[in-house]
Amino acid sequence: GEQINPSKLQTNKDRLLALATLISAFGSSFQYGYNVAVINSPSPYMQRFYNTTYLERYDRPMEENLLTLLWSLSVSMYPLGGLFGSLMVAPLVNKLGRKGTLLFNNIFSIVPAVMMGVSEVAKSYEIIIVSRFIVGICAGLSSNVVPMYLGELSPKNLRGALGIIPQLFITIGILSAQVLGIRNILGNSTGWTLMLGLTGIPAVIELLLLPFFPESPRYMLIQRGDEKSAKKALQRLRGSDNVDAELWEMRLEDQSEKAEGRLSVLTLLSQRSLRWQLVSIVVMNMGQQLSGVNAIYYYADSIYATAGVKQNDIQYVTVGTGAVNVFMTIAAVFIVEATGRRLLLLCGFGICCGACVLLTVALYFQSVTWMPYVSIACVIIYVIGHAIGPSPIPYVVTTEMFRQSARPAAFMVAGSVHWLSNFTVGLVFPFMERGLGSYSFIIFSFICLVTLIYILLVVPETKGKTFLEICQMFAKRNKVEIKLGDGDLPLKESKESLQDAVKVTAF
Numbered sequence: 001g002e003q004i005n006p007s008k009l010q011t012n013k014d015r016l017l018a019l020a021t022l023i024s025a026f027g028s029s030f031q032y033g034y035n036v037a038v039i040n041s042p043s044p045y046m047q048r049f050y051n052t053t054y055l056e057r058y059d060r061p062m063e064e065n066l067l068t069l070l071w072s073l074s075v076s077m078y079p080l081g082g083l084f085g086s087l088m089v090a091p092l093v094n095k096l097g098r099k100g101t102l103l104f105n106n107i108f109s110i111v112p113a114v115m116m117g118v119s120e121v122a123k124s125y126e127i128i129i130v131s132r133f134i135v136g137i138c139a140g141l142s143s144n145v146v147p148m149y150l151g152e153l154s155p156k157n158l159r160g161a162l163g164i165i166p167q168l169f170i171t172i173g174i175l176s177a178q179v180l181g182i183r184n185i186l187g188n189s190t191g192w193t194l195m196l197g198l199t200g201i202p203a204v205i206e207l208l209l210l211p212f213f214p215e216s217p218r219y220m221l222i223q224r225g226d227e228k229s230a231k232k233a234l235q236r237l238r239g240s241d242n243v244d245a246e247l248w249e250m251r252l253e254d255q256s257e258k259a260e261g262r263l264s265v266l267t268l269l270s271q272r273s274l275r276w277q278l279v280s281i282v283v284m285n286m287g288q289q290l291s292g293v294n295a296i297y298y299y300a301d302s303i304y305a306t307a308g309v310k311q312n313d314i315q316y317v318t319v320g321t322g323a324v325n326v327f328m329t330i331a332a333v334f335i336v337e338a339t340g341r342r343l344l345l346l347c348g349f350g351i352c353c354g355a356c357v358l359l360t361v362a363l364y365f366q367s368v369t370w371m372p373y374v375s376i377a378c379v380i381i382y383v384i385g386h387a388i389g390p391s392p393i394p395y396v397v398t399t400e401m402f403r404q405s406a407r408p409a410a411f412m413v414a415g416s417v418h419w420l421s422n423f424t425v426g427l428v429f430p431f432m433e434r435g436l437g438s439y440s441f442i443i444f445s446f447i448c449l450v451t452l453i454y455i456l457l458v459v460p461e462t463k464g465k466t467f468l469e470i471c472q473m474f475a476k477r478n479k480v481e482i483k484l485g486d487g488d489l490p491l492k493e494s495k496e497s498l499q500d501a502v503k504v505t506a507f
Contacts, residue, residue, distance in 0.1 A: 011239075012239055013236070013237060013238055013239025013240070014239070016213070016214075016236060016237060016239075017153060017154065017158075017162075017237055019213070020150075020153060020210075020213040020214070021150055021153075021162055021165050022165075023205070023206055023209050023210050023213065024099075024102055024146050024149055024150065024206065024210060024213075025146055025150075025165050025166050025168070025169040026169055026202050026205065026206070027102070027106070027202050027203060027205055027206020027207075027209075027210065028102055028105060028138075028141075028142030028145070028146050028166075028202075028206065029142055029143070029146050029165075029166035029167070029169040029170050029173070030169040030170070030172060030173040030176075030202050031109055031135070031138060031139060031142065031173060031199050031202055031203065032138075032139040032142055032143050032170050032173060033169065033170035033171055033172065033173025033174040033175075033176075033177070034173035034174070034176055034177045034198075034199055034202075035078060035132075035135050035136075035139060035173075035177075035199055036078070036139075036170075036173070036174055036177075037173075037174045037177035037178055037181070037297075037322075038177040038180075038181070038195060038196060038199070039074065039075065039132075039196070040177075040178075040181065040297075041177075041178070041181030041182070041183075041187035041315060041318075042181060042186075042187050042188070042191075042192035042195060042196075043071070045187075045188065045189045045192050046071075046074070046128070046192060047067060047071055048189070049120060049125065049192075050062065050067060050070055050071070050125045051067065053123050053124065053125055054066075054125075056123065070125060070129070072427070072430075073129050074125075074128055074129050074132055075132075075426060076423060076426050076427055077129055077130075077132040077133040077136060078132045078133070078135065078136040078139070079136060079419050079422040079423035079426060080133060080136060080419075080423055081132065081133040081134060081135065081136015081137045081138075081139070081140060082136045082137070082139050082140035082143070082415075082418075082419035082422065082423075083136075083140060083415075083416055083419040083420055083423065084133075084136070084137050084140060085108070085136065085137040085138065085139060085140020085141040085142075085143075085144075085415070085419075086140045086141075086143075086144055086411075086412055086414075086415025086416045086418070086419055087140075087412060087415075087416060088137070088140075088141060089101075089140075089141060089144045089145060089408060089411050089412045089415060090264070090265065090408035090409050090411070090412045092104065092141070092145075093145060093148065093219075093408045093411075094223065094408055097215045097216065097219050097220075097224075098145060098148055098149035098152060098215065098216040098219055099149060099210060099213065099214075099215045099216065100215070101141065101145050102142070102145055102146065102149065102206065102210060103206070103207060103210055103211065105138055105141045105142055105145070106138075106203040106204070106206055106207045108134050108135065108137045108138035108141065109135060109138040109199055109200055109202075109203035110200045110203050110204065110207075111131075111134060112130075112131030112132070112134040112135040112138075112199075113131075113135070113196075113197045113198070113199045113200025113201075113203070114197065114200065115127050115128075115130070115131040115134075116128055116131045116135075116193065116196035116197050116199075117193055117194065117196065117197030117200075118193075119131075119193060119196075120193045121193075128196070131196075135199060138203075140415060140419055142166075143166070143170075143395075143415060143418070144411040144412070144414070144415040145411075146166040147163055147166050147395040147396070147398070147399055147411075148216075148399060148407060148408070148411055149216055150162045150163060150165065150166065151163055151396070151399030151400070152216035152217070152218040152219065152399075153214070153216060153217075153237055155238065155246075156464060156465070156466060157337065157464060158337070159396070159399070159400065160336040160337050160341060160396050160463060161333050161334070161336055161337055163336075163392070163395055163396030163399055163400075164329065164332050164333045164336055164392040164393075164395075164396060165333065166395060167329055167332075167391050167392035167395060168326070168329045168330060168332075168333060168392070170391075171322070171325045171326045171329045171387065171391075172326055174322050174325065175319070175322035175323060175325070175326050177195075178315075178318055178319045178322045179319055179322075180195050180198070181195065181315065182315050182316075182319070183312070183315065187315070214232075214233035214236055214237060215229075215233060216233075217230040217231075217233040217234045217237070217250070218230075218250055218253075218404055219404075220233060221247070221250050221251070221254065222250060222253065222254045222257070222404040222405070223404065223405070227247075230247070230250070231243060231247060234246060234247065249466055249468070250404075252468060253403050253404055253467060253468055254404070256403070256468065256471075256482060257403055257404060257405045263405050263406045263409050264409060265409045265412055265413060267409075268406055268409040268410060268413065269413075271406075272478055272479075272480055273471075273474075273475065273478050273480040273482070274402070274406060274410075274474075274478070275478050276458060276474055276477045276478055277401040277402060277410070277474055278410070278413065279458075280397070280401065280454075280458055280459050281394065281397070281398050281401065281410060281413065281414045281417075282413065282414070282417050283451060283454050283455075284345070284390075284393075284394040284397065284398075284451065284455070284459075285394055285414050285415075285417040285418040285421065286417055286421050286447075286451075287349065287390060287447060287448065287450070287451030287454075288390045288391065288394050288418065288421075289418055289421035289422045289424075289425060290421050290424075290425060290444070290447045291349070291352050291356075291386065291390055291444055291447055291448045291451070292352075292356060292425070292440075292441060292443075292444030292447070293352075293382075293386050293390070293391070294422065294425050294426060294429070295425060295429045295433075295440070295441075295444065296379060296382055296383070299433070300317075300318060300321060300379055301314050301318065303359075303363070303375050303376065303379055304317050304318075304376065306363075306366055306372055306375070307372030307373060307375055307376050308372055309376075317376075321379065321380060321383055324380055324383050324384060324387075325383050325386075325387050328383070328384050328387035328388055329387045329388075329391065329392060331388065332344060332387065332388045332389075332392050332393075335388075336392075336393070336396070336463075337463065337464075340461045340462075340463040341393050341396060341397055341400075341459075341461060341462055341463060342455065342459055342460070342461045344388050344389040344393055345389045345390065345393050345397075345452075345455050345459070346389070346452060346455055346456060347385070347388065347389055348385050348386060348387075348388050348389020348390045348391075348393070349385075349389060349390055349448045349449075349451050349452040349455065350385070350448075350452055351381060351382070351384065351385025351386075351388075352382055352385040352386055352390060352444075352445075352448045353445045353448035353449050353452065354381075354385075354445075355378045355379075355381045355382035355385060356378075356382065356441040356442070356444045356445030356448065357441075357442070357445045358374070358378045358381075359375055359378035359379070359382070359438075359441050360438050360439060360441045360442050360445070362374040362375040362378055363375055363437075363438030363441075364438055390448075390451075394414070394418075397459070397462060398410055398411060398414045400462040400465075400467065400470055401462065401470060401474070402467075403467050403468070403471055404467075458477070460473050460474070468482075
């Protein structure tokens with residue numbers, strides 16, 4: 001045995017965890033954001049392509065209704081794919097592991113990237129619609145698997161901060177697509193196919209680099225029963241040979257789960273001990289998507305136009321909004337461990353609720369000279385509110401509220417709710433806008449308010465707690481007792497007693 005320098009290990013460990021976070025978030029989460037925004041700015045050129053292709057095939061121009069339908073499909077196939085991807089989460093992460101799923105998922109990015117890149121040459125808009133669905137599957141998987149992977153790699157004092165990183169990369173993806181979509185960069189008649197195809201690059205990078213990083217130790221120990229690999233991975237991640245306390249906590253979790261058995265989605269739905277956790281993630285994911293965040297983005301351009309921003313400058317204001325979103329998500333990474341999860345959720349939904357009400361008023365009195373500026377301010381305030389709480393925190397909390405065996409099924413439920421709500425907003429909002437006009441934002445403010453009240457009454461603070469402690473916080477509300485399986489060890493708070501307990505079980 002050679003001497004290992006602890007401080008060197010420490011920096012290595014920080015580097016390892018940081019790189020694993022960056023590569024998985026850039027390779028997977030970034031694409032989710034990029035593909036949300038990528039077809040916004042080139043949409044007139046893409047629709048022109050649909051039209052000319054149709055004209056060449058059938059010698060007559062495409063009817064307005066058909067074009068609208070095909071365009072709605074191009075947009076909404078993405079969240080539909082996301083829903084399918086979410087449904088694949090549990091079987092894949094249980095079979096291939098967290099890291100394995102992320103690697104496998106790159107197929108669903110590289111293939112459609114190539115397809116979209118050649119769509120214009122192939123003179124086929126069907127290819128675009130199909131690849132939007134496939135890249136949706138990629139987003140659906142990554143939006144669930146990256147937070148799960150990072151939540152299981154990170155020590156509990158960093159779990160919140162690392163849990164927000166995927167959301168940060170989603171916002172960076174949105175911003176990148178907005179920047180590339182500027183007319184004189186790629187948002188033009190010659191650049192849009194390249195812009196759509198670029199989504200494959202992060203996937204290739206992840207495919208090349210992620211294999212060098214460890215699989216989730218929790219997955220290896222609890223689901224694979226491979227204690228040796230789990231210990232090795234933990235030692236690499238923590239930069240220390242002494243990982244017994246953490247392994248012990250995992251074993252404890254493993255025992256308490258053996259007492260309850262592995263969970264499929266159906267057993268998850270019927271389990272009394274998980275009832276409130278499940279209701280909470282459903283409410284938070286619905287609140288996150290139905291709070292109108294997509295509608296705000298979708299509506300922003302017309303709000304800016306009404307506010308008197310010149311048509312050509314709107315794209316720069318949009319990029320500005322995207323930058324605010326990234327900046328606030330970075331802020332959330334740094335404050336989540338100080339403020340806790342609950343406070344950020346409450347503030348975020350509160351700000352969004354207020355901004356929606358104000359926006360409705362501002363849009364109604366649009367004729368008053370200074371009102372348009374109020375509506376621009378409302379959009380920016382809304383984006384700030386959503387970026388600190390409703391966007392990033394639900395993923396963090398979904399990881400924390402469930403233990404190992406229930407987590408894949410829980411992410412599957414959360415993800416399906418997320419994408420279904422996303423799909424619904426995309427489908428319903430254009431009609432809502434036509435029927436209700438500016439009043440449609442009142443509906444969103446009401447949804448924000450309901451979610452806020454629910455969080456206030458039900459969701460506890462999960463900061464700095466082990467997964468088992470969080471489970472016990474909910475046990476009271478669910479009116480159940482948590483079984484710890486055989487060799488019931490008292491749950492001790494302090495690190496020392498944990499180590500003593502490990503010694504007791506070890507000797």
